[in-house]
Amino acid sequence: MSLRKIHIANEKSRNTLINFKGITPPSNAFKVDENNDKVFNRKVIKGIAENSIDGLKDKYGDDLEKIAEALVKEDPEIDYEVTGRFLGASPKVYVNEDLKVVYRVNKKEKVFDPSGELKEERDLRHLDANVTSEEPLKWSGKYFPIEKSYNKFVFVRTYQLFHDSGLTYDFLFEMAKQLEEKKSFLLLGSGAKGVGPVIFQENGQPFRVFLEGRTKGEDYMLLMHLSNLELKAIH
Numbered sequence: 001m002s003l004r005k006i007h008i009a010n011e012k013s014r015n016t017l018i019n020f021k022g023i024t025p026p027s028n029a030f031k032v033d034e035n036n037d038k039v040f041n042r043k044v045i046k047g048i049a050e051n052s053i054d055g056l057k058d059k060y061g062d063d064l065e066k067i068a069e070a071l072v073k074e075d076p077e078i079d080y081e082v083t084g085r086f087l088g089a090s091p092k093v094y095v096n097e098d099l100k101v102v103y104r105v106n107k108k109e110k111v112f113d114p115s116g117e118l119k120e121e122r123d124l125r126h127l128d129a130n131v132t133s134e135e136p137l138k139w140s141g142k143y144f145p146i147e148k149s150y151n152k153f154v155f156v157r158t159y160q161l162f163h164d165s166g167l168t169y170d171f172l173f174e175m176a177k178q179l180e181e182k183k184s185f186l187l188l189g190s191g192a193k194g195v196g197p198v199i200f201q202e203n204g205q206p207f208r209v210f211l212e213g214r215t216k217g218e219d220y221m222l223l224m225h226l227s228n229l230e231l232k233a234i235h
Contacts (some may be wrong), residue, residue, distance in 0.1 A: 002021065003019040003020065003021050003162065004019070004020055004021060004131075005017045005018070005019060005020075005131070005132050006018050006020050006131045006132065006137065006161075006224075007131065007132050007133065007134075007135075007136040007137065008136050008137045008138075008139075008188060009136040009137065009138050009139055009194075010139055010171060010174070010175055011139045011141070011175075011178070013138075013139075014171070015136035016167075016168060016171060017132065018161050018162070018163075018168060018171075018172065019161070019162040019163075019164055020159045020160060020161045020162065020224065021159060021160065021162070022157065022158070022159055022160075023158065023159070023160045042086055042087075043086065043087040044084055044085065044086055044087060045082050045083060045084065045085045045086075045087050046083065047077060047078065047079055047082065047083055048079055048082055049095065049099035050079075050099070051076065051077045051078065051079055051083075052099070053067075054097075054099060055099055056070070056076060056077065058098075058099075059076065060076075106123075107124040108121050108122065108123065108124060109121070109122050109123070109124050109125065114232045126203060127199050127202070127203050127204065127206065128199065128202060129199050129200060129201050129202050129204065130190050130198065130199050131198060131199070131200050135190070137188050137189060137190055137194065137198060137209070138188070138189065138190070138191070138192075138193070138194030139186065139188065139194055140186065140187040140188065140189055140193060140194030140195050141186075141194070142186070142187040142194075142195065143182055143184035143185065143186055143187075144184055144185045144186075144187070144210065145183060145184050145185075146183055146184060146185060146212070147183075149185050149210065151231065152230060152231055153208070153210070153225075153227040153229070153230055153231065154227055154228070154229040154230070154231065155210075155225045155226065155227050156207075156226055156227065156228060156229075157207075157225075157226040158223055158224065158225050158226070159223070159224040159226070160221065160222070160223055160224075161222040161223070161224065172220060172222050173215070173218075173220045175211065175213055175222055176213030176214060176215050176220040176221065176222040177213060177215050177220070178213065179211060179212060179213030179222075180213045180214055180215050185210035185211060185212050185225065186210065186211040187208065187209070187210060188209045188210070188211050188224070189208065189209060198226075205228060206228070207226040207227060207228050208226070208227045208228070209224050209225070209226055209227075210224070210225045210226075210227065211223070211224060211225075212225060
């Protein structure tokens with residue numbers, strides 16, 4: 001994965017563009033078959049729209065018992081020309097209630113409360129990326145103890161920050177050292193107080209970004225953990 005840029009500020013409000021990229025640790029575990037040959041995952045086609053439950057309802061009606069009887073006797077859920085074929089690269093399409101491809105869609109954003117109930121449905125907002133905007137992402141001053149954070153937030157992605165000069169080395173090393181001493185994550189965000197969402201690409205998903213620092217001698221590791229879900233107790 002190639003390096004990307006992010007504009008961040010430290011505790012003293014000094015800011016600069018920093019390189020970052022995703023880190024995927026190599027895995028020593030792999031699957032084998034009975035002959036100890038490596039096994040690879042492949043996508044196969046399960047069926048076409050007419051074989052789905054909605055497609056079967058169009059053919060047999062809404063009577064589920066009638067559909068179940070047809071499944072036993074006729075296997076209408078299987079298309080013998082298509083089912084089981086390997087699937088390569090394929091585009092994503094949207095379909096309507098009649099399972100026909102549509103070419104113009106109106107996307108809606110749904111907001112749910114912690115119990116899963118729908119709170120609000122609204123038009124999809126246009127979101128501008130803010131990781132390289134003129135205003136840097138700020139050091140919010142809000143710390144979260146590491147041992148408690150993993151039970152509070154769901155982290156979906158992690159990026160590592162890299163220096164490209166002596167100045168950016170000092171900039172990142174001091175951040176990492178301070179966070180390591182506090183044994184805490186730091187919330188890095190947009191807005192005047194640094195608590196706003198971080199958006200990595202235009203109309204991308206908003207994330208909360210938590211910085212984690214580790215050092216060993218003169219070496220350091222500064223990580224950005226991305227979260228879009230907070231775990232809350234249901235009352």
